[in-house]
Amino acid sequence: MSATAQVPPPDTGDRAVAVTGRLARVARLLVGRRRVALLVVALVAVIAAVAGGGVEGMLSSGGYTPQSAQSVSADQVLAQRFHAGAPDLILVAHTDAGVSDAAAVRAGEALTEQAAKAQGVVYARSFWSTGDATLRSGDGDTALVLVKLAGDEDAAYHRAHDLTPVLEGRHGPLNVRVTGLSQVNSEADDQSSKDLTRAELLAAPLTLLILLAAFGSLLAALLPVLVGVVAVLVTYAMLAGLAQVTSVSVFALNITTALGFGLAVDYSLFLISRYREELAAGRDVTEAVAAAVRTAGRTVLFSALTVALSLAALLVFPLYFLRSLAYAGVLVVILAAVAALVVLPPMLAVIGRRIDRWDVFAPLRRRLPGARGPEQGVWHRTAMVVMRRPVAVGGVVAVVLVALALPFLQARFALMDDRVLPRHSDAQVAADVLRTQFRSAQTAPDVVVLPDVDAAAQGASLTAYAERLSRVPHTVRVDSAAGSFAGGRQVAPAADGYVAPRGAGTWLSVLSDVDPSSAAGERHVRAVRAVQAPGAALVGGAAASQVDTKDVLADRLPWAGGVIAASMLVLLFLFSGSVVIPLKQLVLNILSLTASFGAMVYVFQDGHLKWLVGDFVSTGRLEVTVPILMFCVAFGLSMDYSVFLLSRIREEYLATGDTTRAVAFGLERTGRLITAAALVVATVLGALATSQLSILKLLGAGLALAVIVDATLVRGLLVPALMRLLGRHNWWAPGPLRRLHQRIGLTD
Structure with missing residues (x-):
C-alpha cells in the first residue's frame, strides 16, 4: 500500500x-427573487395541506406476506372455489349462563345469521350453527363465530371496519368481542x-x-x-x-x-x-x-x-x-x-x-x-x-x-399478530381468550388445497393422503371429503364443504396442537408440505404465511x-x-x-x-x-x-x-x-x-x-x-x- x-x-x-x-x-x-420564492413556498404548503388532508383514509393495512406465496394462492383458491378458508373475523361470545342455554342458543343463531347475511361475507359458522364442540370453551361459557370476508387483505380490512361495530357488544345474553387478522389491522x-x-x-x-x-x-x-x-x-x-x-x-x-x-x-x-x-x-x-x-x-x-x-x-x-x-x-x-x-x-x-x-x-x-x-x-x-x-x-x-x-x-x-395492539384492546383481549380457552390452531389450521383432484374419482388416493397427513407429528386431526382422520385412521365420516361446488378440486383441514406463530408451527407446515400428495398441492394457513x-x-x-x-x-x-x-x-x-x-x-x-x-x-x-x-x-x-x-x-x-x-x-x-x-x-x-x-x-x-x-x-x-x-x-x-x-x- x-x-x-x-x-x-x-x-x-x-x-x-x-x-x-x-x-x-x-x-x-x-x-x-426572495419574495416570489417565499410566496411560491407558502402556496405549495397550502396546496399540500389541502391535498394531504385525507391521507389517513387512503392507506392500507397488512402487506406482510408476498402475493406470490403458496399460502396466499391457497387462501385465494379456498375463498373463490370452495367459499372456505381461514376466518378474517372471530367473534368471541361469552355468557355466564352457558352457551347451550336456550336464550344463548337463540342469540347465537341470530348472530351467526346476521353475520352470514352481511355484505361481503363468504361464510359465517359457529358452535350454534354447526354443533362443532371445538368452537365451545371447556367451561361452556364461551363460543366462537368464524367469519370469512370476500376479497384481498385490503378489501377484508375495509369490510371489517364497517362490520365490526354491528357485530360486537351485547346480543341478548351474549357479550361479543371481535378479533382476527382484519380486526387487528x-x-x-x-x-x-x-x-x-x-x-x-x-x-x-x-x-x-x-x-x-x-x-x-x-x-x-x-x-x-x-x-x-x-x-x-x-x-x-x-x-x-x-x-x-x-x-x-x-x-x-x-x-x-x-x-x-x-x-x-x-x-x-x-x-x-x-x-x-x-x-x-x-x-x-x-x-x-x-x-x-x-x-x-x-x-x-x-x-x-x-x-x-x-x-x-x-x-x-x-x-x-x-x-x-x-x-x-x-x-x-x-x-x-x-x-x-x-x-x-x-x-x-x-x-x-x-x-x-x-x-x-x-x-x-x-x-x-x-x-x-x-x-x-x-x-x-x-x-x-x-x-x-x-x-x-x-x-x-x-x-x-x-x-x-x-x-x-x-x-x-x-x-x-394481535399482541402488537395495546394490552387491553378488544381484539387483544378476545385473542387472549382464544389462546387460553381454545386450541389456537382451530381458528387457524393448516389447509391443503388440491385444486385438480377429483374427490369422487380419486377417493382411495385422497384417503391415503389424509391418513399420511394425520400421522405427521403434532397433527390432531385431518378433515376432508374422505372423512376425518387422526393417527393414521378414520375417526369420523366425510363432511360437507370439502369439494368444489362445480368442477374438480378438494381441500383438507389439518388441525395441529401447536401455536401457528411458533417455531413448532413452522416445522409442522414444512412437514405437511413434505407429504406426497395425489396432485398439485397448495398449503396455506397462518403458519404457512409465516413460513x-x-x-x-x-x-x-x-x-x-x-x-x-x-x-x-x-x-x-x-x-x-x-x-x-x-x-x-x-x-x-x-x-x-x-x-x-x-x-x-x-x-x-x-x-x-x-x-x-x-x-x-x-x-x-x-x-x-x-x-x-x-x-x-x-x-x-x-x-x-x-x-x-x-x-x-x-x-x-x-x-x-x-x-x-x-x-x-x-x-x-x-x-x-x-x-x-x-x-x-x-x-x-x-x-x-x-x-x-x-x-x-x-x-x-x-x-x-x-x-x-x-x-x-x-x-x-x-x-x-x-x-x-x-x-x-x-x-x-x-x-x-x-x-x-x-x-x-x-x-x-
Whole structure:
C-alpha cells in the first residue's frame, strides 16, 4: 500500500465543480427573487395541506406476506372455489349462563345469521350453527363465530371496519368481542393515527429546545422547524398521491413523517451553521448564502442520496409493506433535501445578519462545544485525547458494541399478530381468550388445497393422503371429503364443504396442537408440505404465511445488503477518493447497528427493562420485517452523519495534508452539529416509542438508539481512533481508481 496515493487536489473534479456551481447559482437566484420564492413556498404548503388532508383514509393495512406465496394462492383458491378458508373475523361470545342455554342458543343463531347475511361475507359458522364442540370453551361459557370476508387483505380490512361495530357488544345474553387478522389491522390503523398526533405534539417542542441549545438564537432555531413543517405537509400530499397508484402501508404515515421532519431539520441545521460561518468570515449575505449552499448544500444532496439508496434496498422484497415504505421513504428524503435547499436561501436572505437575534442561550452557547476557538472546543480536545490512545479507546468501544450485539444471536422472529395492539384492546383481549380457552390452531389450521383432484374419482388416493397427513407429528386431526382422520385412521365420516361446488378440486383441514406463530408451527407446515400428495398441492394457513414470508425475506436479504453495500462503497469513494474510508465506514455502520439490534432483542423479545419504553405485550419474538426496515433506515442515517463529518475532515486534509489535524478540525466543526442533529432525529423517531403499538414502539426505540450510538460512540470515538491508526493510508486508492476519481469524483 502506497502512502503517497492520496486524494486529488481541490482543483480537480469538473463534474463536482459544475454541480456546486449550479447550486450556488440557484441559491443566488432564490436570494434575488426572495419574495416570489417565499410566496411560491407558502402556496405549495397550502396546496399540500389541502391535498394531504385525507391521507389517513387512503392507506392500507397488512402487506406482510408476498402475493406470490403458496399460502396466499391457497387462501385465494379456498375463498373463490370452495367459499372456505381461514376466518378474517372471530367473534368471541361469552355468557355466564352457558352457551347451550336456550336464550344463548337463540342469540347465537341470530348472530351467526346476521353475520352470514352481511355484505361481503363468504361464510359465517359457529358452535350454534354447526354443533362443532371445538368452537365451545371447556367451561361452556364461551363460543366462537368464524367469519370469512370476500376479497384481498385490503378489501377484508375495509369490510371489517364497517362490520365490526354491528357485530360486537351485547346480543341478548351474549357479550361479543371481535378479533382476527382484519380486526387487528383495523384497530392498528386507528391506533397509529392517534399515536402519530401524540408523537408530533411531543417531538415539535423538544426539537425546538434542542435547536435553541445548538444555535442559541431563537430565530436561527425556528428556521429548521419551519422547513420541517413544509416537508411534512408536502409528505402528506405525496403519500396521498402515491396511494392512488399503489398500496401504501398505514405505517408509512408515521415513519415518513418522522423521517421527513427529522432530515429536513438536520439538513437545515448544517446549512444555517455554514451560513453563519461564512458571515463570520466577512462575506455579505448573498455570497454567504451562495457559499453555504455550494459547500454544505452539496453535502446535503449527497447525504440525501445515500439515505435514499439505503431505503431503496427495501424494493427487493416482494411485500408491499416494505415496498411502499421504500417508495415513500425515498421520496420524502429527497423532499427533505430539496425543502432545505429551496426554502432556506430566500429566508436567510430576508433575515440577513439578524440570524443571531434573540440569543436567549448566549451564556450557555459560549460553553457549548465549538463555541470557542477551533482548538479549544470540547470536541477538538476529545478527538486529540482519543488519537493519543487510539488502540485503548477504540478497543474498549468495540468491546462495548459487540457486547450489546450479543443478544441478537438469540433473536426469534414471527409475523405481527394481535399482541402488537395495546394490552387491553378488544381484539387483544378476545385473542387472549382464544389462546387460553381454545386450541389456537382451530381458528387457524393448516389447509391443503388440491385444486385438480377429483374427490369422487380419486377417493382411495385422497384417503391415503389424509391418513399420511394425520400421522405427521403434532397433527390432531385431518378433515376432508374422505372423512376425518387422526393417527393414521378414520375417526369420523366425510363432511360437507370439502369439494368444489362445480368442477374438480378438494381441500383438507389439518388441525395441529401447536401455536401457528411458533417455531413448532413452522416445522409442522414444512412437514405437511413434505407429504406426497395425489396432485398439485397448495398449503396455506397462518403458519404457512409465516413460513413463506420468512423464506422470501431470507432469500432476498443478501440482495438488499448487496445493494446497500455496493451503493455506499461507490458513493463514499466518489466523495473521498479513497477505498479505505468506504470499507471502514461500512464495518462501523454494521457494528453500531447490530449493537442496537441486540438491545432490541433484550428489551422487546426478552422483555427486560420494559419500563424504558412503556408497557407492551412481550411475545418472545420480534416482528420479522422490523429489523430489516430498521437496518435500511438506520444505515442510511449513519451514512448521513458520516458524510457530514467526512466532508469537513477532507476539507481540512486537502488544505493541510495532516490527517490528525484534519480529524480534530472536522470533529470540532461538526461534533456539536452532529450531536444536535442526532438528538433531533432521535427525538422525532423516539417519539414513535410512545406509541401504543409495539411494532412502532420497537421501530422508534430501535432507530433512536441506533442514531445515538452512532453519533456518540462511533462518530465521536471510533472514527477518530481508526483514522489516527490508519493515518495517511485513510486516503489510499489504487492508481486507476485515483485517476478515475480525478475525472468524476466529488470535490468542493
